[in-house]
Amino acid sequence: MAVNSHQWYIAIIRETTEKRQLSLAERAAIGHNSDEVKLFGGLDKHLNFPEHFLQMTLAEVARIEWTAIEVLLRQALG
Numbered sequence: 001m002a003v004n005s006h007q008w009y010i011a012i013i014r015e016t017t018e019k020r021q022l023s024l025a026e027r028a029a030i031g032h033n034s035d036e037v038k039l040f041g042g043l044d045k046h047l048n049f050p051e052h053f054l055q056m057t058l059a060e061v062a063r064i065e066w067t068a069i070e071v072l073l074r075q076a077l078g
Contacts, residue, residue: 016072
């Protein structure tokens with residue numbers, strides 16, 4: 001997979017997970033001053049880790065992450 005296709009998938013995930021971006025004026029009005037841009041948008045909000053997350057194996061964590069990515073891509077492209 002070429003770098004450009006990775007970037008395309010990342011953009012799709014970011015666009016699917018982020019709500020409409022607030023304008024600078026709207027952010028200032030609510031006191032939001034962070035300009036942090038997340039590479040994968042709000043992907044972290046779609047990861048449903050159990051309470052025992054810290055005891056999970058990397059394979060278990062990866063399964064949850066890949067499932068969330070698959071669901072979001074199906075939602076965006078389906």
